[in-house]
Amino acid sequence: MAIPDVRLVRSGIRRRVRAYRPRGGILMYHRVIDTAVDPWGVCVSPEKFGEQMQVLAESRGAVGIDGFAGGGRAYRTSGRRLAVTFDDGYADNVAVALPILERHEIPATVFVIGNAVGRTREFWWDALDRAVLAPAVLPGELEINLGADRRRFTIGDGSDMRAGDGRWRADIDQPVTDRQRLFFELWNAIVVLDPDEQNQAADELLAWSGQPGSVPPIMIDGDEFAALAGHPLITIGSHTLDHLSLTDLSPQRQRAQIHDGHRRIEELAGRRVTCMSFPFGRFDDSSVGAVRELGVDMACTSVPEAATATDDRHRLPRLQALDIGGDEFARWLRDDHRLLRT
Numbered sequence: 001m002a003i004p005d006v007r008l009v010r011s012g013i014r015r016r017v018r019a020y021r022p023r024g025g026i027l028m029y030h031r032v033i034d035t036a037v038d039p040w041g042v043c044v045s046p047e048k049f050g051e052q053m054q055v056l057a058e059s060r061g062a063v064g065i066d067g068f069a070g071g072g073r074a075y076r077t078s079g080r081r082l083a084v085t086f087d088d089g090y091a092d093n094v095a096v097a098l099p100i101l102e103r104h105e106i107p108a109t110v111f112v113i114g115n116a117v118g119r120t121r122e123f124w125w126d127a128l129d130r131a132v133l134a135p136a137v138l139p140g141e142l143e144i145n146l147g148a149d150r151r152r153f154t155i156g157d158g159s160d161m162r163a164g165d166g167r168w169r170a171d172i173d174q175p176v177t178d179r180q181r182l183f184f185e186l187w188n189a190i191v192v193l194d195p196d197e198q199n200q201a202a203d204e205l206l207a208w209s210g211q212p213g214s215v216p217p218i219m220i221d222g223d224e225f226a227a228l229a230g231h232p233l234i235t236i237g238s239h240t241l242d243h244l245s246l247t248d249l250s251p252q253r254q255r256a257q258i259h260d261g262h263r264r265i266e267e268l269a270g271r272r273v274t275c276m277s278f279p280f281g282r283f284d285d286s287s288v289g290a291v292r293e294l295g296v297d298m299a300c301t302s303v304p305e306a307a308t309a310t311d312d313r314h315r316l317p318r319l320q321a322l323d324i325g326g327d328e329f330a331r332w333l334r335d336d337h338r339l340l341r342t
């Protein structure tokens with residue numbers, strides 16, 4: 001007989017206890033766009049996003065995120081309550097998602113990176129997707145500056161470097177091909193660099209893989225931010241200044257990233273902002289402490305659970321919505337999370 005892992009038993013009990021608490025769901029989106037390469041599952045096609053919002057509209061359960069703050073209005077009202085959130089501040093949130101939200105009258109929160117607004121270059125993770133996962137063929141060797149380190153990667157004879165692993169999910173699947181291993185190693189090396197070093201690495205990678213060094217801006221500009229901030233369905237939240245990995249920073253730098261990012265978004269919005277979310281879903285006691293100090297009503301993680309009435313409002317779990325159609329989305333909410341009736 002196998003001895004059950006005590007952590008599994010505990011998490012099983014925790015799950016069952018949580019399952020009977022009043023609950024709601026905070027949904028996490030990033031981009032609404034058709035794409036062939038999406039290693040983190042953060043893009044939902046416009047068509048499927050429309051179907052998902054139709055499901056929420058029919059459930060009559062869509063609420064603004066303020067329902068999940070301290071008082072817990074979201075949990076007290078009858079029926080399951082669901083809030084839509086977007087992270088980062090991509091321009092497609094305005095051009096593509098907003099008209100769909102308007103059509104179904106679904107409120108949403110957009111957590112915007114302070115230095116994303118008006119940014120003309122991609123963030124490094126989008127450049128990395130484009131440089132390493134998109135090309136049909138890559139050179140067999142890479143030499144690159146990653147911060148202070150000069151690193152060399154050998155990728156083999158290129159036989160497994162063909163396209164066709166576009167469906168590979170970096171957060172679920174083990175890296176199997178050289179390309180996937182390279183992607184993983186680079187991602188983990190770049191995520192801990194400073195913003196300037198991240199940009200430098202992105203430039204080198206794009207040049208190496210033969211991809212254009214720049215693309216039309218994909219983050220929101222000042223006008224698009226203003227359109228969101230002034231929209232009756234939209235709540236603006238902050239998402240730190242530079243989207244660094246908070247758990248790899250000193251408590252002082254974490255605090256600066258969280259507070260400076262929040263102030264920047266408040267300045268742009270011209271009013272108090274009351275919620276934030278943690279980049280990459282990474283947080284620890286120091287980051288939560290810095291968020292409490294900020295005095296926001298709530299902060300969202302990426303812990304994939306429904307939110308329950310007794311959750312700490314400064315670490316509210318969120319469910320990542322995937323690129324699935326309306327029927328599958330409804331089943332996922334209802335069967336996996338008990339967040340939809342019937």
Ligand SMILES: [Zn+2]
Nearest residue numbers: 087088279280
């Ligand atoms: Zn983010």
